[in-house]
Amino acid sequence: MKIRFSIFFLIISFLLYTSCDDDDNNVSEDPIAGIWHLKNVTGGIAGINIEYNRNLVKWTFKESNSKLTVENNILTTGPEDIYAGLDSGVYDYEIQEIEKVRTLYINDNKRGIVLIINDSLQLDDGIAADGLLTVFER
Numbered sequence: 001m002k003i004r005f006s007i008f009f010l011i012i013s014f015l016l017y018t019s020c021d022d023d024d025n026n027v028s029e030d031p032i033a034g035i036w037h038l039k040n041v042t043g044g045i046a047g048i049n050i051e052y053n054r055n056l057v058k059w060t061f062k063e064s065n066s067k068l069t070v071e072n073n074i075l076t077t078g079p080e081d082i083y084a085g086l087d088s089g090v091y092d093y094e095i096q097e098i099e100k101v102r103t104l105y106i107n108d109n110k111r112g113i114v115l116i117i118n119d120s121l122q123l124d125d126g127i128a129a130d131g132l133l134t135v136f137e138r
Contacts, residue, residue, distance in 0.1 A: 033063040036136035041083040045130040068093040
């Protein structure tokens with residue numbers, strides 16, 4: 001009888017152990033969190049298409065305190081600088097989601113609709129005719 005009880009206890013213990021979900025202990029991190037390198041800006045009335053070298057402009061989103069750190073290393077005052085967006089500094093950010101559309105706000109100013117596909121972050125300012133699409137990569 002003790003052997004049957006021991007086997008039964010082991011089987012139940014094994015089933016309970018394997019059915020426990022470890023996801024309860026994991027904190028879900030927003031996919032925007034982390035480091036992004038500006039890659040390209042396209043659009044506008046003039047039809048711009050500017051490619052950026054890696055590490056020229058870097059955005060780091062820190063979800064724990066909702067801070068965006070920007071490192072802008074562009075030295076010229078031409079189009080590359082104008083369309084690169086933010087100057088170096090630390091900014092507050094927020095992402096609002098309405099009906100599965102995620103919108104990024106930086107210092108309470110709308111920056112664009114967020115789309116993350118694999119290692120690409122796209123910010124679309126949502127203006128159809130002359131808007132800009134800003135693309136970052138991990």
